[in-house]
Amino acid sequence: MKLNPADDALAQSIRNSLGDDVLRPVAERYVEEPRRRFSGHVGLLALPRSAADVSTLVRLASDAAVPVVPYGGGTGLVGGQVMPDGPAPLLISLERMTAIRAVYPDENVLIAEAGAILADVQTAAESANRLLPLSLAAQGSCQIGGNLATNAGGVNVLRYGNARDLCLGLEAVLPSGDIWHGLSRLRKDNTGYDLRNLLIGAEGTLGIITAAALKLYPQPSSIGTAMVQVSSPEAAIALLALARDQVGEGVSAFELIHQQGLAFLSEVLPDVRQPFSTQPEWCVLIELGLPVGSDPSSKLAALYEAAENHDLVGEAVIAQNEAQRQDLWAVRENIPEANRLIGSVSSHDISIPISRIPEFIRRGADIVAGFGPFRINCFGHLGDGNLHYNVFPPIGANRSAFEAQRHHIKRAVHDLVHTFDGSVSAEHGVGRLKADDLERYGDPAKLTAMRAIKTALDPQGIMNPGAVLK
């Protein structure tokens, strides 16, 4: 359908319905995204105060056939939040809808509005002596609505699942403007099609999430954290299996780190304390979270001993206190920033069936070497099969010199992922960056079904056009 730009007439309708307070001038940040691959344009910026406001905005946009882009914390890495072309959209930022509407500690449920910053939701859960396990690098600025719209992952997926798995119910405005009141606190509810999971991960193309009922967990009574050198990715996988045999679901995080990441930290973030005197080729960050009466340090020591008997591990550092634990996490959490400072030629958020990861890493290195002496920083959530596989220029070179190769490298890496039955979008979403990939690698029957669903729920195509589906 032909869409129109968000213009003065729409602005006037919005003011008439919602007053002068909802429309705001468009600041720079609303048209940028972190990796600067896209820059957007915006016709009107609206900051609704309630689901009712969102409903009115969507209805007015629908009446005027104006595209709508939902905007969360703006931290998305695939351009889902910026519309670079087409008629200038109405951007709806959820930033004023930040309330924690309710906490039910006895039920392990919290209800937050979509604009709540993830870290604030974590804090609200902590105040009730509960854990919201969703945890990722952008948690200080990303919003829970965006986390759900993109089905965010992070470091605790291994144990607790991704954003999808942590959501019991949603309130959302559908493309018609109708509000779906689906804030269920129920663990089991088989009444009809799973609209919740359809909206989660749809990246704002099927509606706007305005609030969510989230699953909480007991706070682990004690936490143990270690950084362990492993001889190879195979050894890392074997160590994970051993850890899960010994500690069950107590394994909260299992992050693979390559020497390249440690070297980048030395190069651009030298204040980050390195765990080992010599940077190992591979190491893993393991975290255990255990209930009352368990001693994570002794569990880690026992695990290490068993792993040594299997020749899986080299040197290890077990955090002796919270400060040391923070130091170990700082290594992992600063790698994305180090990557950003170095400047990647091409970044890939991929997942691979876990048992095939070692082979993938070998084959990937061969393929990238075919393009030139690039450096690869391959790291991430090994327990989920999710690697951040990022390709960097040779030492001393700048990524700008390799712009022409970027597309070819990305294509080659993604083709390899596809032959390994993997995914070219593990946790960051499709957005606009990977809409072509979805068409290239997606199952044809699924794509046809997706298009039918999109047309059924959003016949004018006003919701975040160009994201996910081209």
Add this chain to the structure above:
Amino acid sequence: MKLNPADDALAQSIRNSLGDDVLRPVAERYVEEPRRRFSGHVGLLALPRSAADVSTLVRLASDAAVPVVPYGGGTGLVGGQVMPDGPAPLLISLERMTAIRAVYPDENVLIAEAGAILADVQTAAESANRLLPLSLAAQGSCQIGGNLATNAGGVNVLRYGNARDLCLGLEAVLPSGDIWHGLSRLRKDNTGYDLRNLLIGAEGTLGIITAAALKLYPQPSSIGTAMVQVSSPEAAIALLALARDQVGEGVSAFELIHQQGLAFLSEVLPDVRQPFSTQPEWCVLIELGLPVGSDPSSKLAALYEAAENHDLVGEAVIAQNEAQRQDLWAVRENIPEANRLIGSVSSHDISIPISRIPEFIRRGADIVAGFGPFRINCFGHLGDGNLHYNVFPPIGANRSAFEAQRHHIKRAVHDLVHTFDGSVSAEHGVGRLKADDLERYGDPAKLTAMRAIKTALDPQGIMNPGAVLK
């Protein structure tokens, strides 16, 4: 759209495409369902051997505008598998598609065809030293495809989630006849709309699941099981919270049992060994599954001591060996059979926000008492907020005397559930039994969206017409 009955012409097309082997005579069991609330009719019965066969069958039915009813183990309790009126459908039974296609112990993944019996899938996982946690009373005859189509629950949802949570990927035939090849083994995959969760729980109205990639878990190293008297539902909830504080995710099952269930066992299944000399008003069955190096008996003893200090519990039986464990489970697992033998006036598979369950139980008793001296057997998966709330005739009476009251009792109980923000279909699905309830209690925006999705994917309305959506 107007549909046609499955007739000789369709039979001939099927034989032409798939040979003489796929169509079979219609045995009695294909038109019955366990509670005998519905009896179906069938035009043709097809037993496909592969997803390709299913695709051909659906395509031929679509061309002829003939309704299709997918048939699993036939154990569903809401009439989703029987079509009582309208043009006689093509029934597609998955019973010949029983292969375990692959097991990946290192990845904790198993791929099973839809017709595999749940118990056989459990056994295949066990053979690889892994656990498929889906466990429910019908596991000896229900099929994994049906479990997924209805998003089945069972006794381990508290720890491992329901069927939805145990599925990584699907192969399915969509209403167009297209095969969706979505058997992902990935833990993270954000490439497009969540078609998997849309098909799960859609009860065959959006397509036919032909195979599934399922999540496995490590086998718990040791299991501890206890039956504990509690003073009230409130005490049971407090005991659950205490157990989760002390044992974390190690709590695998937490089942509430009412005196009425124990009394029914005495009445109609006297061979089932009762745990207590005097039947308590309320008791719970707790099971812990723990990793290497943990002793569940001592954990249960410590939990019991802590619960005693909080005045939550009375007498308790901790199983000392596997035979005693089986005895305790036999109590829980025979209650549905005892219910069946007694014959309920009305059965309700409901869920309630956990903290409101005690109040619901009190209010429910008052409401049912208003209809007469009925007996209530309220039991089930307390940890999930999922109660089986079944209403029985007074002692000495038969349910047939109360047929006229059934609808009114059901309505009153469901209305109460709705005012408690609960669900009238927790784990059994909607089927045909609760399609009216869905219209009565469902969110209007969600219902509109569901209808739009149904029409988009199945424009002729051939897939299981009358189930879920009227």
